[in-house]
Amino acid sequence: MGKSDPQPTTINRLTAGFYPAMALLAGVQLDLFTVLRGDPLSAGQIAIRLQLDPGKLRPLLYALCKAGLLKVEDNHFSNTAEADYFLVRGKPTFMDSLGLFLTDFWGAAWQSAATIRTGLPQASHSATEEQAFIHYLDARNRTVGKQLSTQFDLSPYKTVVDVAGGAGGLALALVEAYPQLEATIIDLPTVTPLAEAAIAAAEATQQVRSLAVDLLREPLPGTYDVAVLHRFTNVLGAEAARRVIHKVGAAVNPGGMVIIRGPILDDSRLSPAAVVDVNLALINLFAGGEAHTEGEHRAWLTEAGFTAIERIGPDLVVAQKAA
Numbered sequence: 323m324g325k326s327d328p329q330p331t332t333i334n335r336l337t338a339g340f341y342p343a344m345a346l347l348a349g350v351q352l353d354l355f356t357v358l359r360g361d362p363l364s365a366g367q368i369a370i371r372l373q374l375d376p377g378k379l380r381p382l383l384y385a386l387c388k389a390g391l392l393k394v395e396d397n398h399f400s401n402t403a404e405a406d407y408f409l410v411r412g413k414p415t416f417m418d419s420l421g422l423f424l425t426d427f428w429g430a431a432w433q434s435a436a437t438i439r440t441g442l443p444q445a446s447h448s449a450t451e452e453q454a455f456i457h458y459l460d461a462r463n464r465t466v467g468k469q470l471s472t473q474f475d476l477s478p479y480k481t482v483v484d485v486a487g488g489a490g491g492l493a494l495a496l497v498e499a500y501p502q503l504e505a506t507i508i509d510l511p512t513v514t515p516l517a518e519a520a521i522a523a524a525e526a527t528q529q530v531r532s533l534a535v536d537l538l539r540e541p542l543p544g545t546y547d548v549a550v551l552h553r554f555t556n557v558l559g560a561e562a563a564r565r566v567i568h569k570v571g572a573a574v575n576p577g578g579m580v581i582i583r584g585p586i587l588d589d590s591r592l593s594p595a596a597v598v599d600v601n602l603a604l605i606n607l608f609a610g611g612e613a614h615t616e617g618e619h620r621a622w623l624t625e626a627g628f629t630a631i632e633r634i635g636p637d638l639v640v641a642q643k644a645a
Contacts, residue, residue, distance in 0.1 A: 342389035347428070349386050350421040355401055355409035362398035419458040426455065430606035437606045445606040449512065456516055459553075460489040466552060467495025470581060474640075476500045479547035479578070483508060485537065485570060486554040490517035490530065496550075497529045506544060507532045537566050542573040549574050553584040555619070559610030564622045571626025577645040580628060583638050585613040594636040 349355060357363070357371050365383055369376035383399050386392040391405040401410070408417045433444035447455055470492075476482070480502060484493040487507035497503045507517045507530065517532035524530075533543060538558075549570045555563040570580060585597040585604075592598060597613045604611035619639050620631050628641035 341385065343428075345382060345385040345389050346391065347421060347424050348382055349391065350409065350424070352382075353411060354382075354386075355391070355405050356411040358392070358399060358401045359406065359410045362395065362400040364398050368399065418461050422454070422458050426451075426607075427600065427603040430603040433606045434602050443606050443609055443611065445603075446609075447607065452512070453516070456488045456513060460491040460516075460520070463488060463491035463552065464495045466583065467492035468499065470550070470583070471496055471499035473634075474579075474581070476503065476548060480504060481506070481544075481546045481575075482548040482550065483542070483544070483546040483573065485542070485549060485551045485566070486557075487517060487532075487550075487552075488513060490520040490532065492550065492552055493530055494520065494524050494526060497526060501529075503529065505530045506546070508535045508537065508542065510534065510536060537569060538562055542569045545573055545575050547575050547578040549578070549580045551580070551582045551584075555582060556584045556604055556613045557608040557611050559612070560614060560618060562610055563614060563618075564625070567619075567622040568626045571623075571628060571643065574628075574643045576643055578643045579640060580623070580643070581638070581640050582619060586619065586633070586637055586639060587613050587615045589615050589617045591615065597636065 352372060352374070354368070354372070357368055363371075365380045366376050368374075368383070369379050372379075383392060384394070387394050387399070391402055391409070392399050393402055394400075407413070407415050409420070410416060411418075430445035437444045476496065477500060479500075481504050482493065482496055483506045484490070484496075485508050487493050487509055490507050493505040493507050497505050507514075507521075509517065509532070511534040514532045514534045521527055521530045521532060535543065551566075551570065555566070558566065567580075574580060585600055587597050587601075588594065601613050604613060616633050616639065619633075623631050623639070623641045627644055629644050631639065631641040633639050
């Protein structure tokens with residue numbers, strides 16, 4: 323190549339970025355960071371504790387040092403502050419099932435070319451995989467419910483519906499924070515038994531109920547003061563998402579509110595960067611999977627009778643139902 327010819331700088335950067343990501347996945351799958359929660363250990367000591375081949379383990383340890391998740395001094399390894407905070411099992415900040423999430427989404431993204439060629443999602447979950455994925459999401463949903471309960475004052479409201487609420491973690495977190503709330507969890511018939519079990523385990527049957535509803539074919543039953551759609555519009559195509567929001571609008575009481583949380587693109591479709599990237603997983607996992615734009619959400623909500631539409635941060639849109 324001549325001096326003025328383009329150089330493969332971006333290609334090389336993207337290629338090199340693959341390996342630190344794979345090191346993170348391997349470290350999580352091996353529960354390596356939990357072993358390193360205390361004093362620094364040598365590669366041999368780590369291998370003994372994890373019953374691994376030290377010769378195969380050593381390159382991973384140094385790769386994680388390069389990636390910024392481990393530190394090494396005198397051939398002894400320890401977690402960085404970030405790894406110790408998020409990747410040590412048993413801590414309240416532990417990113418539980420991160421390995422499952424990464425395997426699922428990165429594995430899905432591998433199928434992108436085939437999905438685009440065929441027009442069909444190549445990484446759709448089987449029934450067993452779907453159950454495992456819902457269980458994984460439930461812990462995260464409980465955290466989201468706690469966040470929403472502090473971010474918004476729900477004390478004036480009496481009823482909330484969690485649309486596509488899965489195993490119920492988000493709804494249970496909301497009623498725990500606001501005892502006056504009565505919550506309804508809406509999901510498909512294959513999912514509602516998970517929510518019913520979680521409701522019973524939480525002894526919350528007086529506050530929370532689960533209904534089996536296919537919102538692509540049925541209306542949203544009942545009326546509610548608050549509707550929450552967490553990571554739902556992004557598993558639907560644009561027209562299906564529009565229809566669902568219209569059904570939600572019909573079920574929200576005048577003066578009520580809707581909270582939509584999940585990956586939302588800017589209107590340029592070039593940002594936020596993480597949402598642009600995750601789209602490569604969404605198109606492979608769901609028939610209509612794709613993150614939609616802020617403008618699309620605003621248009622759908624306006625058509626459904628909502629006003630005072632506001633985007634808060636990269637992944638949250640809230641609106642009020644006209645009184």
